[in-house]
Amino acid sequence: MTPVALHTVFEALAYMVGFRTFLWTRRRLAPSAFQHDDHVVWVGVGAIVGAALGAKLAFWIDDPIAAFASFPDLRHLLEGKSIVGALLGGLIGVELAKKIAKVPRSTGDAFVLPLTVGMCIGRVGCFLAGLGDHTYGVPTSLPWGVDFGDGVPRHPTQLYEIAFLLAQYAVIHWRHDVFAKPGDRFRAFMIGYLMFRLLVEFIKPVFYNWPGGLSGIQWLCVAGLAYYGRDIPRILRALFARGSGAWEPR
Template sequence: MTPVALHTVFETLAYAAGFRTFLWTRQRLAPSAFNDKDEVAWIAVGAIVGAALGAKLSYWLDDPLTAFQNFPDWRHLLQGKSIIGALLGGLLGVELCKRITGIGQSTGDAFVLPLTVGMCIGRIGCYLAGLDDHTYGIPTSLPWGVDFGDGIMRHPTQLYEILFLLVQYACIHARRNAFAQPGDRFRAFMIGYLGFRLLVEFIKPVFYAYPGHLSGLQLLCVAGLLYYHRDIPRIANVLLKGSSSAWVPR
């Protein structure tokens, strides 16, 4: 099986496992996230459409030279995607649908475990895809460096991400009863992951450098962290100390 085929198989498994985990999570770990099936449907529409658009737009931002190569030939525009854009796009899509339909309660907590499971499985596919996936790290002399096919030992950043996601979920789950505000488990997931990606991108190839030598994906991480800037102190307090200060609904 070719690397591209392996990646496709694991990406399909990631979607399937994430969906099945969501069905279980919304009943067991986040039963108050949805009031009825109609809300699930609306949130699903917002998440899917937003994630699809965000994943594509983030690829255009991160590697515009490749994405717009031979423009207006649209085929390059349809290649590539990023989980960072998918997460932020999905977030915006869900919030927009909630405003349209009048859904007031937070729904994010139901997605923490499904996202963790799906992203871990997806990163296995990225790892097996090797150089074709463009998710590998820069060269390293560390003993766990991996040769992805070009004879150069590189940081296996896909494996770093899997390890981070598992540790992050363990921390969030262990502190789940300390989060005072509905949706804080999802906020903790997003803040942690965006912070991780902001840092790990420094040991990955930069396909197009913006001011400050930041990649497009790092700029998206900064934008996402700014969106959550008021929540970061409260979330950090829970994860580090196991307690949450009083909160004011917004």
Template sequence: MTPVAIHTVCETLAYAVGFRTFLWTRQRLAPGAFKHKDEVAWIAVSAIVGAALGAKLSYWLDDPLTAFANFPDLRNLLLGKSIIGALLGGLLGVELCKKIAGIQQSTGDAFVLPLTVGMCIGRVGCYLAGLQDHTYGNATSLPWGVDFGDGIARHPTQIYEILFLLAQYAWIHLRRHELAPGDRFRAFMIGYLLFRLLVEFIKPLFYAYPGHMSGLQWLCIAGLLYYHRDLPRIAQILFKGNRSAWEPR
């Protein structure tokens, strides 16, 4: 099986398992996220559309030289995508949908476990796809460096991400009773954006923006700024377990 086929299989599996997990978690772990069944459909469609657009736009931002090579030939524009853009695009899509539909309650908590599971499965596909996926790290002399096919031992950043996602979910789940509705998703997003902001420093830089940072890193910063008011409160709850640090919202 070719690397592209392996990645496609894992990506399809990630969507399927993530969706099934969502159906389970919205009833068991986040029963108050949706008041009516039609809200599930509207939120899901908004998240999917926003994620698809965000994933594509973030790829264009991160690696414009590749994306717009041979323009107006559109084939390169349709190739890549990024989970950072998908998360931020999905977030914007859901928030816009909720505003239009007048949905007041927080819905993000229902997505934390599905996103964690789906992203972990997807990163397995990225790891197995090797160099063609462009998610590998820079060269390293560390004993766990992986040769993805070019004879160079590299940081297995896909594995780093899987381990981080699992550890993050375990920690958020452990503190779930101390978090206000919606805070589990906020904690997930803040943690992941911080992780990606840092791990991108040990990955190839395809196009340098100000600060010698990638487009994805600047997207991470934009996402963290979106959550800047929630960050101190959630950090205090997660690391100090202080229920008085938040008020129900």
């Protein structure tokens, strides 16, 4: 099976397993997130549409030279996507859908585990895709450097991300009782992931330099963290506060 085919298989698997995990999470981990089934539909549509548009826009921002190299070839223009863009676009899409459908409650907590599972599976596909996926790291002399096909050991940043996501979920799961507001688990997930991506991008190739020497993805991370700026101190205080408990389904 070719690297592209492997990536496609794992991407499809990520969507399927992530969706099934969401159905379970909705009942077990965040049963109060949705009052009615039609709220699930509205939020789901907002998330899907917003994520699709955000993922594409983020790729254009991150590597505009490659994205528009064959303009106006629509097929080439629609290639490529970004998880950071998908998360931020999905966030915007969900908030708009909730306003339209008048969904009164925070629904984010129901997405923490599905996103973690889906993103981990997807990153396995990115790792197996090699150089063509553009998610690898810069060259390294560290013993765990991986040759993605060009004879150069590189940081396996896809594996770093999987390790981070699993560790982050373990902390959020363990410290669930310290989050005061509905949706705080999702806020913690987003803040943690955006901080991780902001930092890990420094050991990944920069395909286009934006002001400040940052990549487009890093600037999107900065924008996302600015959106959560008021929540960051409270979330950090909660995570590092004394006292914790094992999670119990409610």
